[in-house]
Amino acid sequence: MGQQGRSRTNGQGGPGAVDGFFEYARERQLIKLRRDAGESPPFTGDPVLRAYRFCNVFREDDRTTAWFRQNVRDVLRESPTEVTLATITFRWFNRIEVGEQILDILLEDGWNAKRIRSRLRNVQPLVTGAYMVKTPPGMSKLEGIIWCMKHINRRSLPQMPMTSLELAHQWLTQYPYLGDFMAYEVITDLRHTFQLQDATDIMTWANPGPGAARGCEWITGHKYNRHSKTDRVAMMNVMRELLRLANSDEAFLWPEDWPRWEMREVEHTLCEYDKYMRAVNGQSLKRRFDASHQGEERT
Structure with a gap:
């Protein structure tokens, strides 16, 4: 991402805001592709992306999610109750090292205190x-x-709605301390199961957190x-339009031979774009870049 692209997106909203969002997303995806191809770091000329850690555009590419998918989720994907319980258990910890310690429990019981x-x-x-x-x-x-x-x-898990991410998300938050964010992580995993x-x-619903809300502000200029x-309806409309553009063959904002987006990609790229834009505008971020771990910080 060149200096010209960054300078025209320093403010919130206005011409170039949508282009800037997709410019960031394309460069972040290119970092992954360059790394996968065995290129040597740095994987980008963008000073912010070189300095700080940002999640992959696709959550499925992040290291923790990839481990959980390969070792637990895909194994149990056709068993709704078992995969739901194992997913909730794992996302309370959300660490590969912990998952490895309890892998047999996740696969056999889902939970055993x-x-x-x-x-x-x-x-x-x-x-x-x-x-x-x-x-x-x-x-x-x-x-x-x-x-x-x-x-x-465990006996109540078959009651989780199966036809709607939003309804399943609402259903999960009935449990103590299982808040909006973690429930969304669980739902995002279960979207890839039976x-x-x-x-x-x-393709129409997401759960925008504070980062995604700020990301929408960078796009529209509105708080x-x-x-x-x-405001949630307004944000959802912004995200749906970004999804339409991401998957449009005419918009030329996302290469057509790259994976297609869902609303989850929009929501979590908005969150990462907010981090990016705050760094562009001089704010120091917490997580510095490590070439051996780029893209592994999330879920």
């Missing part, structure tokens, strides 16, 4: 740094997760309150 407590009692770090894992106060993180999982009734592969809103129903 006694065995997991024994396996993970001395494991550190226990949970991901990619998102906040909330558990009851006054407990260790392990005991807090065990408490949370105690409230997830449980939600036929959901009717894969959004993601807790406002009106």
Whole structure:
């Protein structure tokens, strides 16, 4: 991404904002392709992308999700209750190292408090740094997760809606401490299984978090309150238009021989684009680039 592309997107909204969003997305995808091809770093000439860590455009390409897909999700994908329980369990921790310690439990039981407590009692770090894992106060993180999982009734899991990501997301958040963000991670995994592969809103619904809301602001120049129903409708319309453009053969914003986008790609690329634009405008980000780990920080 050249200096010209960055300079014309320094402000929020206005001409070039949509182009700037896709310019970022294309360059981030090219970083992955160059790395996969065995090229040597740096994988980009963009100073911000060279300095800081950004997730892949496609969540399925991120290291943690790839491990979970290959070792757990694809193995259980035709068994809705089993894959749902195993996914919830894994995403409480969201670490490959933890997944490896409890892989047999994930595949055989989905959850077993006694065995997991024994396996993970001395494991550190226990949970991901990619998102906040909330558990009851006054407990260790392990005991807090065990408490949370105690409230997830295995027998109730077949009641999860199978026709809608949005309804399944709402259903999951009934459980204590399983908030919007983590529920969205679980739903995104289950979208690739029998449980939600036929959901009717894969291309029309997403759960915009604070990063995606700020990403929409960079596109439109408007501020959004993601807790406002009106603003959520407005953000959803922005995201649907970005999805249309991403998959349009006429827009020339995303190469037609690259993978197609879904609403999940729009939502999480908006979040990453917000990080990118804040860095372009002088804000220091937390996660510095490491050529051996680029694209692995998320989920």
